[in-house]
Amino acid sequence: MNKFQEIYLDIESEILNQKYKPGDLLPSENKLAHMYNVSRETIRKALTLLLESGYIQKQQGKGSIVLDIKRFDFPISGLTSYKELQEAQNIESETILIENKVITIPEYIADFVKVSKDTRVHCVIRARKVEGEVIILDKDYLFTSVIDTIPNKEAEHSLYHYIEKKLGLTIGFARKEFIVEHATKEDKEWMDLHGDTHVVVTRSEVHLEDTTLFQYTESRHRLDKFRFVDFARRRGPN
Structure with a gap:
């Protein structure tokens, strides 16, 4: 650096x-x-x-x-982990590790990131509880070809801290998609939606600094709890 x-x-x-x-x-x-x-x-x-x-x-x-x-409640641009946001904005929260296992990549994700449908990934699903309610469901799929193992302790703490500090990899950039979708059965099971029928979803494909694709992440948010914002600065015409 x-x-x-x-x-x-x-x-x-x-x-x-x-x-x-x-x-x-x-x-x-x-x-x-x-x-x-x-x-x-x-x-x-x-x-x-x-x-x-x-x-x-x-x-x-x-x-x-x-x-x-x-x-900067939840930045659109930039590449920041939930743990880093939690610490920066003094959010009192708890992470609940729902799942951490190796699977074959789901077909819709393979299509999204354009990889083979037999690609093996670590599936890490975590619920984020803020002020006693689960308002975020994070679903991460990390390629086993890049990351060999993910201990539960590291998944509960911070994936990016583990990847950068323990594995010595450098995370580079991501392509993001933002959309409002109908809440799924899984959303309703794990999140405190209070009757909401929709959630805000961010999908990202994340690359290392050397451009290697290593992660697909899907973060599902309760409508009323997080603002997605960006900072724009006008650049004059050439």
Whole structure:
């Protein structure tokens, strides 16, 4: 990881943890360069990432102003695990591991990610309980050709932490789909829907940094509990 990316992640963490609050000014480029013992150019690159991610706004004569990041309830762009969101937004929740076994990939998933229908995957299904109610059902299918085993303890904690920290793999990017669907029998069995007939579903195919496809994930959300938001910055015409 480049130094400017490390600085970006460090300042991002400080913003998420409210060290820098909405409306605060970040330290000047000179001060940040001194704090991190790097060049101003490195700091500018880190600030550009913060700008493009919607954490700050540059204002002439003032500097870098921290924006209100409460809108990042569940980001559309970006690739963040539930555990990371839970910690960043101080969500009191419990993960219930429903299933963790190796199966042949379901046909509809094979069609979605365009792989052979005899592909073997780890099927990991988890319920997310927030304030005493299950409001999310996460269904992950990870290719056994890339990931050999997934211990139950790791599945209960964080798949991405296990993949990156324990297996040493680098997660790169994902293609996502968002849709509202009729609640399934499984949704009704595991989620506290209170009579809702529909759920919001996000489907993603996730790749490693080297472009290897290793995961299909399906996250099913109760309609009233999560907002899906993004930050958009206009780029001028060429």
